[in-house]
Amino acid sequence: MSFTCRRGHYSLSDDYCDVCGARNWSARSPAAQPAVGQGPAQPLPAAPAPLPPAPAPPPTIVPAPPPEVPVATAAAAIARMEQPCPVCSTLREGSDRYCPNCAYDFETGEAWDAGAEEQPPDEAFRPASGLVVVVGVDGSRSSERVEGPSMVIGRDEGPGIHVPIPADPYVSRRHAELIDLGGQWALRDLGSTNGTRLNGAPLAGSEVRLVGPNDVVEVGCFSRLTIRERSAQGTGP
Numbered sequence: 001m002s003f004t005c006r007r008g009h010y011s012l013s014d015d016y017c018d019v020c021g022a023r024n025w026s027a028r029s030p031a032a033q034p035a036v037g038q039g040p041a042q043p044l045p046a047a048p049a050p051l052p053p054a055p056a057p058p059p060t061i062v063p064a065p066p067p068e069v070p071v072a073t074a075a076a077a078i079a080r081m082e083q084p085c086p087v088c089s090t091l092r093e094g095s096d097r098y099c100p101n102c103a104y105d106f107e108t109g110e111a112w113d114a115g116a117e118e119q120p121p122d123e124a125f126r127p128a129s130g131l132v133v134v135v136g137v138d139g140s141r142s143s144e145r146v147e148g149p150s151m152v153i154g155r156d157e158g159p160g161i162h163v164p165i166p167a168d169p170y171v172s173r174r175h176a177e178l179i180d181l182g183g184q185w186a187l188r189d190l191g192s193t194n195g196t197r198l199n200g201a202p203l204a205g206s207e208v209r210l211v212g213p214n215d216v217v218e219v220g221c222f223s224r225l226t227i228r229e230r231s232a233q234g235t236g237p
Contacts, residue, residue, distance in 0.1 A: 097191030134226045137167045151178040171220035
């Protein structure tokens with residue numbers, strides 16, 4: 001390559017004049033010239049963006065161990081369920097208060113006097129009369145006369161149950177009892193599982209509460225016993 005300097009000299013060299021040594025300012029510097037056989041200089045690629053940090057693993061949830069039942073408590077519960085009746089030797093059913101065979105009270109230790117029901121009343125016995133129990137269970141109705149020294153209400157239909165309610169599974173085998181107090185009748189719960197209510201109020205423990213005409217006794221899930229005057233029922237059972 002060649003060029004003509006500003007003084008008019010013709011120079012074969014393209015960076016400095018061969019005659020006067022003037023610099024050719026229009027010539028590119030060697031650093032800016034591309035290497036032989038290569039194209040123009042390319043910019044370096046940008047560094048890749050850093051990857052986001054990996055998410056932390058979820059915490060490991062270890063379930064709490066179930067509470068341990070003390071050995072003494074478990075043994076006492078087993079012994080309670082397998083407790084035989086001291087009167088008839090029938091095994092106690094779970095935590096039921098009364099023996100399913102003879103109605104022995106496991107809580108108080110009182111035995112049921114079955115002979116008292118079989119004995120006819122003497123002259124000194126004056127039961128309260130003139131009442132009848134109207135039993136309503138899931139739409140069906142029946143009635144029982146209120147008589148004798150007591151009337152037991154329960155799910156069983158065997159001896160000793162005077163007002164059987166087998167259609168209601170929430171009624172205990174021996175649920176409640178109507179007892180004569182010498183001219184007045186009263187109601188008490190016999191340790192039933194689901195309790196007994198008189199006019200909507202539950203009976204507490206061994207509470208004895210007087211009953212009369214138009215009182216309503218609720219037992220189990222859907223059983224209602226209404227106390228009526230016998231004369232209002234005509235010829236009852």
